[in-house]
Amino acid sequence: MVNVEDISFGYLLSDVTLLFRKHFDRRAVKFGLTRAQWRATKMLYRRPGLRQTELAEFLEMEPIAVGRVIDRLQAAGFVERRPDPKDRRAWRLYTTEQAHEVVDDMERIAKDLRIDASTGISCEEMMQMTAVLTRIKENLQALDEAEQPMTEAGN
Incomplete structure (x- = not known):
């Protein structure tokens, strides 16, 4: 009899994630955004007005790396920095109208990829898998x- 702890699934999860990213990147290459830029744009689209440090926390990236991503997005016209009314030293980040159009297109790409990736899988199976992954x-x-x-305590 097989026990739950004997089922190795970590590599499978990693493989699925890598394949999903690879196919998404191929479909999204026409927008000229890196995955980090896309993630930052999407997060700011959903949470306008974040500070750079807050965005870094959400993306699980270092603030300096997020700063470079934002610099590139700003230069490309996808993000704008606005002064923080409560802190003169800080900036709030917002997506532009140009970014909104790209986010809609990227969401369509993601949905189409989910459709392709879930071929032959029922909604019930997908919901069960999602519940199990959430518990993990x-x-x-x-x-x-x-x-x-x-x-x-060790510090």
């Missing part, structure tokens, strides 16, 4: 939370 994610996040006090 929650279990791993709980490990992070359990380890955090030990890490902080």
